Amino acid sequence: MNVNEQLAEALRLAVDPPGGVSVEALQDLVLDDRSRQWDIATAAQHVGVSPHTLRYYERAGLVTVSRNPAGHRVYDAPAIRRLVFLTRMRTSGMPISDLRQYIDLVDRGDATIPDRLDLLVEHRDTLRAQLAQIQLALAATEYKIATYGGSTQP
Amino acid sequence: MNVNEQLAEALRLAVDPPGGVSVEALQDLVLDDRSRQWDIATAAQHVGVSPHTLRYYERAGLVTVSRNPAGHRVYDAPAIRRLVFLTRMRTSGMPISDLRQYIDLVDRGDATIPDRLDLLVEHRDTLRAQLAQIQLALAATEYKIATYGGSTQP
DNA sequence: GCTTGTGTTGGAGCGCGCTCGAAGCTCTAC
């Protein structure tokens, strides 16, 4: 599986969850059409957040978005990809301050890759711990359901 | 596996995660020693939250705690068990309002068991969705780590 | 008896992540 296939797979995975990314947006992203651009409403739809939130993320320094002559925001494929990543991390509970830190490293170039790796590994561990927590809560919930005589299936 | 064994197993599972419940507290709970009582500081330690939070939970109507002659809160085994359950649900993202609703049903007696089941099943579905989200974020993170050349193991 | 620690209450404050409002500019449709 090469990198593009991995990316496509990761993006395909992103279709499923509610509040996720729309299919056609992902197709655009996989195609990486450099001429394709989106206004804030469309971008928001594709990313699965509100335009308010997109502006907020820009103010928070998570993305820099260029403007058209009218001063309106213009989102391109890389921006959307970054936003998809960011919202995925947000959904998983990563605070905006951490994302900001990571993004700053990205914007400072390849020399910061080791630092980014540190952050990512740390976050991976957080996610694994979180996974365990959720599984525990799920077990507790299913236990309660079982004791109440409810079916655990499906 | 009878109900007591299931409970013991569920409680054993609770030992592992960080910020979780202490081993001796669980032993007390499994023994269900009716004479054993705890002050707020000890209870907080056992449950893994701050005394502030315990008072807050009481104000929020999640637990009712009796007082000793001095007016100090006295936590018994059932109270602690409820708090362990509540904090587990909180950790998994269940809002306090939902917990309040569930607790109200519990306090209204067996007639509300169907309603409780509804709530639990709903929460189970939420947890499953959440699990998928976390797994997705984990996959994305591990993908990034891999592309940066970091080791995915362990 | 006095100090120190721990508890009590009500209410205020806070950090986070949005979310919205106001006032104004721009594009589109008719």
Add this chain to the structure above:
DNA sequence: GTAGAGCTTCGAGCGCGCTCCAACACAAGC
């Protein structure tokens, strides 16, 4: 040309879940 939708900015507001403060009450140890 004009209405209306949608964009811009800045700043304020909000809901949640704590977290802390002030002022006081009680308990244990010296």
